[in-house]
Amino acid sequence: MKLVKIIASYVIVFCLGLLLLNLMTADYRELLRQTQRLENDFYIAFIRLSVIAVLFGVLIEWMRLLGAIKGKFGLNWLLVPALVLLALGLIHPYPYHQTFFGLPHGIDPLGWLVDPLKYGVTSILISVLAGILLVRSITKEND
Numbered sequence: 001m002k003l004v005k006i007i008a009s010y011v012i013v014f015c016l017g018l019l020l021l022n023l024m025t026a027d028y029r030e031l032l033r034q035t036q037r038l039e040n041d042f043y044i045a046f047i048r049l050s051v052i053a054v055l056f057g058v059l060i061e062w063m064r065l066l067g068a069i070k071g072k073f074g075l076n077w078l079l080v081p082a083l084v085l086l087a088l089g090l091i092h093p094y095p096y097h098q099t100f101f102g103l104p105h106g107i108d109p110l111g112w113l114v115d116p117l118k119y120g121v122t123s124i125l126i127s128v129l130a131g132i133l134l135v136r137s138i139t140k141e142n143d
Contacts, residue, residue: 013062020056024049024124031120046120050089050127057131064139074140082133089127091117 027049034042058065116122 013059017056017059020052020059024052024056027052028120046123047090049120050123053089053124053127054086054131054134057128057133058135059131060128061132061135065135068135068139072140073138076137076140078133078137082130082137085126085130085133088117089123089130091123
C-alpha cells in the first residue's frame with residue numbers, strides 16, 4: 001500500500017508539472033502576441049507567466065515543501081537571494097527594459113548584468129530558480 005501512495009504522489013506531481021508547463025506555454029504565446037501588437041496587457045501576461053514559473057520551481061522541490069508543511073519549517077539565509085531573484089524575474093524583458101533601468105540605447109555600462117534580462121527565457125529561468133530557493137529557504141534541512 002505504501003508503494004501505491006508513493007507512485008500516486010509522483011503521478012500527481014508529474015500531472016501538475018505538465019499542467020504548469022502547458023499554462024506557461026499558453027501564456028508565453030499570449031505574451032508574444034501582445035508584445036508584437038504592443039498592447040498594454042503584455043505586463044499582465046508576463047506577470048502571470050512569472051508566477052507560473054515560480055510555482056513550477058516550487059513543484060520541483062515538492063518533497064521539501066511537504067517537509068516544511070509537516071513541521072520542518074524554518075527560515076534560513078536563502079530567503080534573501082530568493083526574493084532578489086523573484087524581483088528580477090518580474091522585470092519585463094521586452095520593449096521597455098532600457099526605459100525601466102533609465103539607460104538610453106548605446107550607453108550601457110551594466111550591459112553584462114542587464115542584457116540577459118532582455119530575453120523572456122532568462123526571466124522564466126530566474127523565476128523557476130526563485131521558486132526553488134523559496135522552498136529551500138523555508139526548510140530547516142540544507143541537504
